[in-house]
Structure formats: structure tokens, C-alpha cells
Amino acid sequence: MKAEKQYIDIFTLYEDTICRLSAEPLNTPRAKAFADFKHLGFPTRKDEKYKYTDIRSLFEPDYGLNLNRLDIPVNPYEVFKCDVPNMSTALHFIVNDVFYNKVPAASSMHLPQGVIVGSLKETAKENPQIVKPFYAKLANTANDAITAINTMFAQDGLFIYVPDNTIIEKPIQIINILRSDVNFMANRRILIIMGENARAQLLLCDHAMDNVNFLATQVSEIYVGRGATLHLYELEETHTSSVRLANCHVWQEENSNVLLNGITLHNGTTRNTTQVTLNGPHAELGFYGMAIADKNQHVDNNTFVDHAASDCTSNELFKYVLDEHATGAFAGLALVRPGAQHTHSQQTNRNLCATREARMWTQPQLEIYADDVKCSHGATVGQLDENALFYMRTRGISEREARLLLMFAFVNEVIDHIRMDALKDRLHLLVEKRFRGELNKCQGCAICK
Amino acid sequence: MQSPNQYKNPSTNKGLESSNDFVRKIAEGKYKYGFTTNIHTDIIKQGLSEATIRLISEKKQEPDWLLEFRLKAYRHWLTMDMPTWAHLNIPNIDYQAISYYAAPQKKKAPSSLEEVDPELIKTFNKLGIPLEEQMSLSGMAVDAVMDSISVKTTYKEHLIEKGIIFCSFNEAVQEHPDLVKKYLGSVVSYRDNFFAALNSAVFSDGSFVYIPKGVRCPMELSTYFRINAQGTGQFERTLIVADDESYVSYLEGCTAPMRDENQLHAAIVEIIVHDYAEVKYSTVQNWYPGDIEGKGGVYNFVTKRGNCLGKSSKLSWTQVETGSAITWKYPSCILTGDDASAEFYSVAVTNNHQQADTGTKMIHLGRNTKSTIISKGISAGHSQNAYRGLVRVAPNAEGARNYSQCDSLLLGSQCGAHTFPYMDIHNETAIVEHEATTSKINEDQIFYCNQRGISTEDAIGLIVNGYAKEVLNKLPMEFAVEAQKLLSISLEGSIG
Numbered sequence: 001m002k003a004e005k006q007y008i009d010i011f012t013l014y015e016d017t018i019c020r021l022s023a024e025p026l027n028t029p030r031a032k033a034f035a036d037f038k039h040l041g042f043p044t045r046k047d048e049k050y051k052y053t054d055i056r057s058l059f060e061p062d063y064g065l066n067l068n069r070l071d072i073p074v075n076p077y078e079v080f081k082c083d084v085p086n087m088s089t090a091l092h093f094i095v096n097d098v099f100y101n102k103v104p105a106a107s108s109m110h111l112p113q114g115v116i117v118g119s120l121k122e123t124a125k126e127n128p129q130i131v132k133p134f135y136a137k138l139a140n141t142a143n144d145a146i147t148a149i150n151t152m153f154a155q156d157g158l159f160i161y162v163p164d165n166t167i168i169e170k171p172i173q174i175i176n177i178l179r180s181d182v183n184f185m186a187n188r189r190i191l192i193i194m195g196e197n198a199r200a201q202l203l204l205c206d207h208a209m210d211n212v213n214f215l216a217t218q219v220s221e222i223y224v225g226r227g228a229t230l231h232l233y234e235l236e237e238t239h240t241s242s243v244r245l246a247n248c249h250v251w252q253e254e255n256s257n258v259l260l261n262g263i264t265l266h267n268g269t270t271r272n273t274t275q276v277t278l279n280g281p282h283a284e285l286g287f288y289g290m291a292i293a294d295k296n297q298h299v300d301n302n303t304f305v306d307h308a309a310s311d312c313t314s315n316e317l318f319k320y321v322l323d324e325h326a327t328g329a330f331a332g333l334a335l336v337r338p339g340a341q342h343t344h345s346q347q348t349n350r351n352l353c354a355t356r357e358a359r360m361w362t363q364p365q366l367e368i369y370a371d372d373v374k375c376s377h378g379a380t381v382g383q384l385d386e387n388a389l390f391y392m393r394t395r396g397i398s399e400r401e402a403r404l405l406l407m408f409a410f411v412n413e414v415i416d417h418i419r420m421d422a423l424k425d426r427l428h429l430l431v432e433k434r435f436r437g438e439l440n441k442c443q444g445c446a447i448c449k
Numbered sequence: 450m451q452s453p454n455q456y457k458n459p460s461t462n463k464g465l466e467s468s469n470d471f472v473r474k475i476a477e478g479k480y481k482y483g484f485t486t487n488i489h490t491d492i493i494k495q496g497l498s499e500a501t502i503r504l505i506s507e508k509k510q511e512p513d514w515l516l517e518f519r520l521k522a523y524r525h526w527l528t529m530d531m532p533t534w535a536h537l538n539i540p541n542i543d544y545q546a547i548s549y550y551a552a553p554q555k556k557k558a559p560s561s562l563e564e565v566d567p568e569l570i571k572t573f574n575k576l577g578i579p580l581e582e583q584m585s586l587s588g589m590a591v592d593a594v595m596d597s598i599s600v601k602t603t604y605k606e607h608l609i610e611k612g613i614i615f616c617s618f619n620e621a622v623q624e625h626p627d628l629v630k631k632y633l634g635s636v637v638s639y640r641d642n643f644f645a646a647l648n649s650a651v652f653s654d655g656s657f658v659y660i661p662k663g664v665r666c667p668m669e670l671s672t673y674f675r676i677n678a679q680g681t682g683q684f685e686r687t688l689i690v691a692d693d694e695s696y697v698s699y700l701e702g703c704t705a706p707m708r709d710e711n712q713l714h715a716a717i718v719e720i721i722v723h724d725y726a727e728v729k730y731s732t733v734q735n736w737y738p739g740d741i742e743g744k745g746g747v748y749n750f751v752t753k754r755g756n757c758l759g760k761s762s763k764l765s766w767t768q769v770e771t772g773s774a775i776t777w778k779y780p781s782c783i784l785t786g787d788d789a790s791a792e793f794y795s796v797a798v799t800n801n802h803q804q805a806d807t808g809t810k811m812i813h814l815g816r817n818t819k820s821t822i823i824s825k826g827i828s829a830g831h832s833q834n835a836y837r838g839l840v841r842v843a844p845n846a847e848g849a850r851n852y853s854q855c856d857s858l859l860l861g862s863q864c865g866a867h868t869f870p871y872m873d874i875h876n877e878t879a880i881v882e883h884e885a886t887t888s889k890i891n892e893d894q895i896f897y898c899n900q901r902g903i904s905t906e907d908a909i910g911l912i913v914n915g916y917a918k919e920v921l922n923k924l925p926m927e928f929a930v931e932a933q934k935l936l937s938i939s940l941e942g943s944i945g
Contacts, residue, residue: 048534338862338863339862341862351874353874353876353877353879354877355877356844356875356876356877357844358877359873359874359875360872360873360874360875361871361872361873361874362871362872362874362883363869363870363871363872364868364870364883364885365867365868365869365870366857366866366867366868366885366887367536367865367867368857368859368865368866368867368887369864369865370859370862371859371860371861371862371864371889372862372889373859373887373888373889374886374887374888375886375887375888376884376885376886376887377868377883377884377885378882378883378884378885379870379872379881379882379883380880380881380882380883381872381874381879381880381881382879382880382881382882383877383878383880
């Protein structure tokens with residue numbers, strides 16, 4: 001219990017500091033989270049849900065925590081004088097787990113009236129009535145230790161509120177920067193509330209600036225109201241000594257439409273747990289993911305699509321390319337609850353293993369309690385098509401080039417689901433660079449290279 | 450299940466049209482195998498302890514090494530907990546309230562049919578087990594196991610000529626101790642899982658098959674299991690060894706009387722396949738599934754595993770699962786030898802309050818190993834039907850190939866169909882594919898049948914049989930007809 005003990009001790013010692021430098025709605029669930037964490041302990045590979053990633057060992061090392069909310073010297077604009085070309089976004093930064101509010105309000109000025117994009121802590125202080133009914137409601141600390149530890153320590157994060165019938169035309173881009181001189185642990189929190197018929201696009205990028213060990217936990221709670229549309233793109237581009245543990249909970253009401261697209265280009269150890277509840281009829285979910293991993297990188301995606309209402313549609317596609325000693329895991333469960341008739345659920349997971357040492361686990365699952373449904377899943381692990389390779393070579397394309405072309409084609413299926421053209425083009429380029437080995441290490445922002 | 454009716458009434462073999470009559474007939478009678486036999490049974494006291502195990506061993510006059518094996522298993526079992534990972538709702542089982550040994554009482558081992566208790570012969574005749582001359586006509590050799598004691602192995606002399614050993618497990622222990630000692634527990638160790646440990650400790654009998662080098666077994670071997678006595682569990686053990694270049698097809702059938710209480714069945718099947726040998730193992734499982742309210746029925750917790758040890762060895766599992774209140778069963782293959790191949794074909798039907806969690810494991814260790822999984826689940830009523838499977842490709846299993854297909858059919862809105870496949874791939878040359886679909890019966894198809902004057906009930910029978918055809922075709926002839934009927938019977942009353 002050594003791993004748990006250090007966190008229990010820190011929390012017991014510094015609970016006052018944590019609370020003092022946060023806001024009341026964030027402080028309320030801490031005590032329960034602490035009790036739950038003490039009860040649960042970190043999951044190990046014996047837990048079915050975490051059998052492919054040993055969470056406890058990730059928490060064992062000693063990390064620094066910025067509980068006193070010290071300013072970390074960074075000027076994100078200097079590091080990121082960039083943008084996705086041809087795409088104008090409202091840009092915000094989160095440095096470790098602190099919302100960076102020294103940005104001139106310029107980028108927020110274009111937002112329609114009533115929209116809030118800002119620090120979770122500040123909003124919770126100013127408008128607790130908006131935050132309180134939603135915070136820590138979807139992310140239940142009783143059955144997940146990562147959620148529990150995040151709830152215990154999280155002091156700030158991102159808050160987005162889009163009122164009813166409001167459309168944000170300009171994509172919102174949030175850049176998470178991990179910046180520290182010592183091994184560091186960041187606990188971020190994201191809360192997004194989409195009103196009825198609201199519409200927004202969001203791009204979240206993860207970057208690690210320094211070559212120290214990072215452990216970042218992130219818990220996101222996303223409410224999508226009736227008829228609302230949300231496109232959420234998450235791009236991870238960190239380095240081999242960073243750990244990302246992200247739990248995302250999405251709640252969809254009637255007729256809502258959500259697109260989730262998670263791309264892991266460069267990482268150390270990543271575990272994404274995503275739970276989507278389709279709570280109203282005719283809700284639609286597009287859920288796409290992609291990972292390119294080599295060296296000793298590890299990518300684990302655990303998804304759970306809960307069809308709680310009738311006439312909903314979910315489409316899920318995950319693709320992995322594993323090279324060298326990389327390990328990948330995908331576990332996806334589609335649950336159709338009693339009465340959720342006319343559900344259409346499709347799930348596909350396709351993987352390429354390039355070397356003997358690369359290892360892939362895949363576990364697509366269906367749990368169905370209604371009869372008038374069409375559900376399917378498929379999973380494959382294999383190599384590039386030898387015939388296609390041969391054909392290209394007969395056309396004078398070198399073997400290396402032919403392999404690269406086929407690999408692009410393989411992952412581009414995921415990128416093609418992106419509904420922002422500029423971002424799509426950018427990612428095509430980044431993926432190509434990645435395969436060519438030109439994107440070895442995140443030095444500053446890879447997006448602007 | 451052995452085909453009970455086909456020998457007495459050959460007209461039922463004609464296929465579906467006659468099987469529909471059969472279905473109707475059966476529907477009125479419900480579970481037709483639910484009779485008890487009035488036979489003197491030697492049951493030991495309920496409860497499980499080292500003394501029980503010593504008593505079982507003593508009753509069977511077993512050698513010391515086997516007693517030692519049982520005791521080791523028992524001690525290990527004490528350290529284990531009942532597994533909870535399956536998608537099943539298993540009520541608490543009181544292992545002390547079960548009698549672990551129930552044998553039809555006998556004065557001495559019968560040497561000919563005349564000496565077998567006539568009551569027993571009547572039972573088997575009722576079941577359609579052709580203990581007598583029909584045997585040679587149908588070309589099967591049957592080892593009937595009642596309450597886990599092998600009663601009579603038929604057609605044995607004929608097999609002996611070929612050098613084939615087909616006998617009860619007890620006989621094998623007495624007569625071929627070297628073979629048993631060599632292979633017992635080599636595929637399913639007593640440490641394997643909770644029920645394997647329990648079985649290893651208390652197994653009372655079973656079948657043993659050894660096919661010598663280069664021999665093609667001229668007939669299908671068959672075992673027939675039946676639980677008869679009240680408050681007993683059945684723990685049998687089957688061990689099949691196919692030596693180099695041999696072939697055998699093995700059939701297994703099971704029934705139990707209707708009882709309000711639940712009966713426990715925890716069996717182990719171990720199969721060893723040597724170089725270029727082939728084993729086909731077919732099961733039609735029709736244990737009593739409980740009544741319409743879900744009362745009673747057999748708990749079927751079975752560990753079945755084969756090791757394709759030799760080069761180019763082949764193992765094929767075919768199962769039709771229609772019975773049991775709870776089924777927990779994963780016939781698996783370890784593909785050790787290079788170029789070995791394995792197949793798993795399964796139809797699992799659940800109705801009323803039945804629960805099934807069944808599937809397979811394919812462990813690829815050798816080079817160029819191939820495996821195919823075809824699983825068809827059909828759920829109706831309030832039942833829950835899950836497929837659970839694992840495909841593992843080890844780092845050295847170059848060129849491994851797997852294809853899996855799991856389809857589920859839902860009849861009614863109260864049932865559940867689930868798919869839990871696991872894939873663990875550790876070799877870049879492997880090609881592994883998995884597909885699963887879930888849907889209900891196409892209304893257009895039913896409409897079309899109705900239009901042609903086929904009632905909805907019959908239409909569903911037709912469609913389900915067509916849906917399961919891929920698997921049923923893999924069954925030996927004798928079983929295929931029976932399995933088709935069973936499918937229709939199991940779904941009887943589920944429409945509406």
C-alpha cells in the first residue's frame with residue numbers, strides 16, 4: 001500500500017491548502033473522494049477494467065504537486081506562436097493543471113453572449129450555481145480510483161458553458177502544457193456544459209515541455225443537452241516519460257450529436273477511459289481513435305457506450321499502429337439496456353503490429369438486453385496486405401515508400417472522420433511526419449513545426 | 450445427447466417436416482428425459498472432506514498415486530474461491546450439501562449384458578441408448594455413465610482388435626495405469642480453476658480413450674451421461690489420447706431427471722493429440738434446464754481442453770448447448786505443435802431463465818497454427834447468453850491465423866445476448882480476425898414463410914435451423930438430426 005499511502009498522507013497534510021486555493025463546488029466532493037480512494041486503492045492488472053495497464057506502478061514514483069498554486073514561469077505564447085494554418089481558433093492554455101489567465105481577453109471577445117470559456121476555479125467562485133449541479137456528478141469516485149484521486153487533488157481546470165440555442169462558429173483550442181523542472185503530477189479537471197441546441201467545436205492538445213517524468217490525470221465531464229452538437233478532438237503529443245490517465249464521461253440527451261476523436265501521436269503511457277451515455281432517443285455518437293506507438297510506448301483505450309434510450313446510433317472505430325516494443329490495448333463495451341430498441345451500434349478495432357516485440361490486446365464486447373437492435377463489432381490484428389505491397393512495387397515504388405503509403409491509408413480512415421478541414425490536413429501531415437520518423441520528440445509544439 | 454428416438458422411430462430422421470411433428474409432441478411433454486429410475490444406488494453421505502475423498506478412492510480401489518492426486522487437488526481447492534468473472538448469476542452453492550459419490554449398486558462387475566441390472570437397461574432403452582445389437586448397426590460404441598459410474602462399455606471387443614482402448618476411467622486406472630498417470634492432469638491441471646480442482650478431488654468415473662499409432666477408429670465413440678440420484682453431483686472425467694497419425698470421432702450426450710433442486714455437474718475433458726493425429730469431439734448437451742420459472746435445473750461447470758501437441762495435429766470441438774440452468778463452459782485448444790489446427794463450432798440456445806457463458810480459448814504456441822471459431826447464440830424468454838473467448842498468439846507462433854465469428858440471435862425483448870472476446874497478439878506475423886453481430890429474426894423471412902402457409906412457430910424453427918446450419922453441419926450424422934430437433938424444442942413457447 002506504499003503507493004496509496006503517499007497520496008493519503010499528502011492529502012491529509014495539505015487538505016486545507018488544497019481547499020483554500022480552490023473553490024467551494026470543487027471542495028465539496030473531496031471528502032467522499034478521499035474515503036472512496038482509501039477504500040479502493042489503486043487498481044492493478046488483476047482488475048478486469050485495468051488488466052492491460054498497471055496503474056499502481058505508475059503512481060509509485062515520487063512526483064511533485066503544485067498544491068500551493070505557485071506560478072510556473074512560462075509564457076505559452078512564446079512557446080506556441082502558432083496555430084493550425086488556415087484555422088482560426090480561440091486559443092487558451094492550461095499550464096500543468098492551472099488555467100492560464102494571463103492571456104489578453106482578446107481571444108474570448110469573439111464568443112457569443114453568455115458563453116463561458118475559462119478557469120473552472122474562477123467560474124466556480126463567481127458562479128457556483130452553474131458549476132455545482134454538474135461538477136463530480138458523472139464522474140463517480142466510488143468505482144474508479146483515478147477519478148477519486150483526481151477529485152481529491154484537482155484545484156482548477158477548464159470550464160466551458162454554451163447557453164441554449166447558441167452556436168460558436170470558431171473552434172475553441174485548449175493547449176495543455178506540462179512544464180516542470182522536477183518530476184511532476186498534474187490533476188486537471190474539465191467540465192463542459194452544452195445547452196439545448198448549442199453547438200461547439202473543441203480541440204484539446206496535450207504537450208510536455210520538459211524532459212522530466214510527468215503524470216497527468218484528467219477527468220472530463222461533458223453534458224450535451226437536447227439537440228446540441230459537440231465535436232471534441234483530443235490530440236496527444238507528449239514524450240516517452242509522460243503518463244496520461246484520462247477519464248472522460250459524456251452524457252447525451254435527445255437528438256444530440258457528439259463526435260469524439262482521440263489521437264495519440266506521441267506518448268509514454270496513456271490510458272483513456274471514456275464512457276458515453278446515450279440518455280435520450282435519437283442521440284448520435286461518432287467515436288474515433290487512433291494511436292501510433294513505438295519504442296516502449298503504451299496506449300490503452302477503454303471505451304463504454306451505454307445505450308440507455310431507444311433509436312440511438314453509435315459508430316466506433318479505433319486503429320493502432322504498433323512498432324518496436326510498443327504495446328497497445330483496446331477494450332470497448334457497447335451496452336444496450338432493456339427497452340433501448342432500434343439501437344444501431346457498430347464498433348471496429350483494427351491494428352497493425354510491425355515487429356515481434358509489439359503486443360496488442362483487443363477486447364470488443366457487446367452486452368445486449370433488447371431484441372430489435374442491430375449491433376456488431378469486429379476486431380483484427382494483422383499486417384499490411386502483401387498483395388497491395390507487391391502491386392506498388394511493380395509500379396516502381398520502393399518497399400519503404402509503399403509501406404508508408406499503406407500505413408497512411410490505414411490510419412487516415414480515422415482522420416477522415418474529422419469535420420474540420422484545416423485540422424484534417426494538418427493531421428495528415430503530422431501523421432506522415434510521424435511515420436517518417438521526423439516527429440521523434442515533442443520539442444515545443446509539434447503543431448507549428 | 451444421444452439420439453433417443455432415431456433408433457426406435459426411423460421416420461423422424463427424414464428432416465424438418467417430421468421434426469416439426471416431433472416438436473409439437475415434445476412441447477406437450479416438456480422435458481422428455483425427466484424421469485427417474487428406480488435403481489438401488491450406493492450413495493455416500495453428503496459433504497466434502499479428506500475423508501470423503503479417501504472413501505471414494507477406497508471404494509474404487511485406487512492406487513496411492515491417484516489418491517495423492519485427489520488430495521493435492523482438494524487441498525488446493527480449499528484455497529480457491531468461486532470465480533465471479535462470468536456473466537452469470539450463480540446462487541450460492543453449498544458444497545457440503547452434495548453427495549460426491551452415487552453408484553448404481555452392484556455385486557460384481559457385469560461381464561455380459563445379462564448381468565446388467567434390467568432396470569438399468571430399461572432406463573437406457575428409454576433414453577434410446579442402443580446398448581444391444583442396434584449398436585453394431587449404428588456403428589457406435591457407447592460408454593454409458595450414470596451418476597458418474599460407468600455402467601457398461603459396449604462394443605468393446607471389436608475395438609480391442611484394433612488396439613483401441615475405450616473403457617471407463619476406473620478400468621483404465623486399473624488396467625492402463627501408465628497411460629493414465631502420464632496424461633492425467635497434463636492438459637487441465639488440478640490448479641487450473643475452481644471447478645477443475647473440485648473435479649480432480651472428487652471425480653468418480655468417466656471415459657478413457659487411447660487410439661494407437663496409425664489407427665483410424667472405425668466407429669464413433671460415444672459417452673452418455675445421466676444424473677439420476679437425488680442430491681448428487683456428477684463429476685466425471687474424460688481423457689482422450691490420440692497417438693501419431695490416428696483419428697477418432699467422439700460423441701458426448703447428457704440428460705438429467707426433472708427435479709426442483711439444482712444439481713451440480715463439474716466435469717473435465719482432456720484431449721492429447723499427437724503428430725498428424727485428428728480428434729473430433731462433439732457434444733449435445735441437454736441437461737435439465739429448469740422449469741419455465743427457472744426453478745431447478747443443472748449447473749454445468751465444465752472444463753474442456755485439448756492440447757494439439759504434435760506436428761500438424763488437429764482438434765475440433767463441436768457443441769450444441771440447449772440444456773442446463775447455468776452453463777459455464779469453454780472448450781479450448783492449446784496449439785503447441787507446428788502447423789496444428791483447431792476448430793470450435795458452437796450453438797448455444799437459452800430459453801426461459803437459463804444462463805449461458807460459453808466460448809473457447811485458442812492458444813497459439815506453434816508456428817503456422819490455425820484456428821477457427823464459429824459461435825451462434827440464440828436467446829429467448831428471460832435468458833442470458835454470452836460468448837466469451839480468448840485468442841492468444843505467443844511470440845514464437847509465427848504465421849498464426851485465427852478467424853472468429855460470433856453471431857447472436859434475440860427472440861423476445863426480455864433476453865440478453867453478450868459477446869466478450871479477448872485477443873492477445875504478441876507476434877507481428879499473426880492474422881487475427883473477429884466479427885460479431887447481434888440482431889433479431891428478420892421479419893421479412895417470417896412473413897415470407899407465413900405467406901407460403903408455414904406457421905410463425907415453424908418458420909422460426911426453420912430460420913433458427915438455417916442460422917445454426919454452419920455448426921450443425923459439423924456434427925456427425927447421428928447427432929445432427931437430434932440437434933436440429935433439440936433446437937426447435939428448446940425454443941418452444943418462446944414466440945410471441
